[in-house]
Amino acid sequence: MTISKALRGHRDISEETRKRVLKRARELDYRPNWVARSLVTRRTHMIGLVIPDLMHSFFAEVAKGVSRMVEPLSYQIVISNSEENAETEERQIEMLSARNVDGLIVASAHVNGRRSAMRSLLKRKLPCVLIDRMPAGLDAHFVGVKDEEIGALATNHLIEQGCRRIAHIRGPAITTGTGRLRGYRRALARHRLEALPEYVVSGWHNDSAGYEAMIQLLRLDCPPDGVFCYNDPVAAGAIKAILESGLDVPKDIAVIGAGNVHYSDLLRIPLSTVDQSSSVIGETAAEVLVRCIEAKTPLPPQRILIRRRLIVRDSTLRR
Amino acid sequence: MTISKALRGHRDISEETRKRVLKRARELDYRPNWVARSLVTRRTHMIGLVIPDLMHSFFAEVAKGVSRMVEPLSYQIVISNSEENAETEERQIEMLSARNVDGLIVASAHVNGRRSAMRSLLKRKLPCVLIDRMPAGLDAHFVGVKDEEIGALATNHLIEQGCRRIAHIRGPAITTGTGRLRGYRRALARHRLEALPEYVVSGWHNDSAGYEAMIQLLRLDCPPDGVFCYNDPVAAGAIKAILESGLDVPKDIAVIGAGNVHYSDLLRIPLSTVDQSSSVIGETAAEVLVRCIEAKTPLPPQRILIRRRLIVRDSTLRR
DNA sequence: CTGAAAGCGCTAACAG
């Protein structure tokens, strides 16, 4: 016991004893066993991070933010890649909870969380922070952006640049996708522009989806002169399709994305986008989570909305 | 005990008892505690993954490969972002070992591993697989590519495209950096081309380093007509600098990178590169690691070299 | 200030 205390720097150990203990520990190359410690303290100092795609630059940036925030607090991150698959996510969350992580940060692939593993964790008062997406029926902390504003901001910008036939390559049916779509519609309505149904095409999260969707739009009798894309990878794919068809960006078609992923500035046509401070999302989520973990009593769920801002680059600049 | 066995599917439990146990477990919403289990089995089913930068697309892809491989084996990944900082890496590796991860995959920020935490883990026979970089003095498994060949392949390609004044924006003093530099020099020597010292400029891993380094090269009295860059982000930065200076890629200066990161095809000028199958590196490393973990006796260190291949895109195509 | 007693939740080994 004396040794345990000495090693953890308890104050009720005499200086002399501590020194002796530390010395001997070094001699023996002793390392405390965290598993055993966790068993008794019921704290693992691990947090689970569940994201849909490590390779999507947005989530990589979020993960980095989380990592940067918790490193000095000596928490470690158990990471799960759900591949946008709700079942994988369920399995992973169950695993994480069986491992007794102290808390969870989740960008969920679920549309509806009412019967999910997350729900049951929340019931058991395990600290959870949702990021980016907010599945229905989960009363947890949330850190993200106002997606409807992103959609409106981007669409308004296209309108201001003189676009009149504005299409949207939409994302999936999760809150980010539906929110941005709503913003797009709101902006069109406000400016009394038609919202043609064929101008909204379904996409997915990545550049190949954007590429395919754009090809569809280009086939229309009257193709759009501006496209708001669900996110930057989708926009990059869309631009590729436009250029391949022989048209010019932004002259023939202006394109804007969302997310301001790190390489957007290096793309064929530097991409206009709505920045959503990805690493701040990660840092904030980590901060909230740690606060929950270390609080005596559960905190009431917070919704933290991060600032978003328009970034104008060449892909929409039609002077 | 019967319950423990029933839950883990031991065969020496009657069908009837198992059913009863399972039923009751469900009723009670019972979940086994992995921490307690780990304490006695001495296996955590966690593997540590230490990488220098989550946001670098190459490492993100590696991580995804690892994740994809271990998910069905129900290992989980504890991830550490060393930020290319050797001290952070040391701390993280110590932590991971204190947590009793079953094994470690490390892309080390160390040049020399002789006195490192890794070294001491290897002594204690903890399974470790190095990836991408091979610090001196660590006798562990390795999965990566032949960096010298990457350098030679890329440089030869520039020569074949008619470049005669070939520069290299080199990486740091780790094996990837030095190997690629060696390959560059070898290729120049073989073709009897001068290796001007001012044509090798120091860089780092990222696009801003490439941008700065390229500016240096452009200031030379006789700037290069071809540049082999340490990796794709560096190349992307270099291209940005070239275009900003009013020159053309590839006509005035051809540029080639290495790594074939996912967005290379979407860049301003689609980037020629040497592919190194990043996700295969991750998958292979995970496979080797799991084999080590599950082997009764330590396996002799393997060096697995993944195929690399030249990918020619516009940035070097000067017909 | 130091240390003895008890137990965290589980499983290996073995006895019935």
Next chain:
DNA sequence: CTGTTAGCGCTTTCAG
């Protein structure tokens, strides 16, 4: 096939 005994390495509690 089922269950008992012992103990994984640590910390909480409390007595000296």
